[in-house]
Amino acid sequence: PSVTDRLAWLVRRARRPPRLRLLTNTGAALDPGTVAALREAIPTLRVQLMYGLTECKRTTIMPPDGDLERPGSSGRALPGTEVVAVDEDGTRLPPGEVGQFVVRGPHVMAGYWRRPELTAERFPRADGLFPELRTGDYGWLDEDGYLYFSGRRDDLYKERGFRVSATEVEAAARRVAEVAEAAVLTPGPRTGGRAVLVAVTPLDPADLLDRMRGFIEEYKIPRRCVPVAALPTNGNGKVDRRALADLVDAGAGAGAGAGGRDGTRARTRTEAGADDSVTTDRKG
Incomplete structure (x- = not known):
């Protein structure tokens, strides 16, 4: 892909x-x-x-x-x-x-x-x-x-009692016109037990999550979205999930970027100079 x-x-x-x-x-x-x-x-x-x-x-x-x-x-x-x-x-x-x-x-x-x-x-x-x-x-x-x-x-995880595919959520996010790339971090200790959508997009996080409603069921949409300047990848061109989690942690904390294992560097929008916040939590 x-x-x-x-x-x-x-x-x-x-x-x-x-x-x-x-x-x-x-x-x-x-x-x-x-x-x-x-x-x-x-x-x-x-x-x-x-x-x-x-x-x-x-x-x-x-x-x-x-x-x-x-x-x-x-x-x-x-x-x-x-x-x-x-x-x-x-x-x-x-x-x-x-x-x-x-x-x-x-x-x-x-x-x-x-x-x-x-x-x-x-x-x-x-x-x-x-x-x-x-x-x-x-x-x-x-x-x-x-x-x-x-x-x-x-890639499969439980969200509000339902089985959800990270692949399906990523595909729904990419169907939004303003999204260039997207990846999902599945629930775990580093995500606070919740799925996190990471997207390369100029959209406000809440706006992106709202637009996804036309492409996927409401319960499958992650409650948290983090916009970044680029997704870190490994030598095979696939998303480096560990580096992505580091990137999200850095963006949520000090607004700093993180490098992947292969040296690929991705920046949060805060580091890139954007004015809007790096993360958001949806209500409801």
Whole structure:
């Protein structure tokens, strides 16, 4: 998604659309707004969404532009591959219920090199024969077998008694026109037990949270929002969550910035010279 966001940013500034035929994605969920912007800017572009991870590569594949008919889906399982959603006890869940994805198939690797304990945890043997991968990813499948990704185990949290996906909240924030980037810090000791939305935006925090109501359910909107000048990233271009928490702490305290592990520096808007406050708490 970070690469796709940068591509959309570059395309918007290009004098003429690039000759791009197909865009594929198999990492985290793509922001619908980003995909729509790319389609508008590149008339020849088709988008093909997939789901997979290192331990099994591709698991499900959507037909090109299939997301237009089934928004949010990453497609159906490849031939010879089985993917199901299970509860905490490993029981298969019916269509529509959120659980952990478990994958079986010839492309699932046998385990981790010289890590027998981790292999036993992530690759239990079904019927004592075939390894099945406990992905750590959560989501659901519809009645036709189409997969819908909700988030990683550490991306899901409880908000006011409901399960919330940080990925979904971030996507909703990015759909607000004035938001360039967004990331969610899930509830924990460093966030006071509450989710925190961090966004690169000129908007007032309360205004941003209010605008998100048109894109996501009210109970999923974090009560705290922190605007920053940039999100810290690691060497892979992904958001550095630890550095982001440091940045939020510094901004809330002394208004100072924080550097990521790879040396990337991000500044709060206070450090950048903005007049408005760094954080806000929503009422209600």
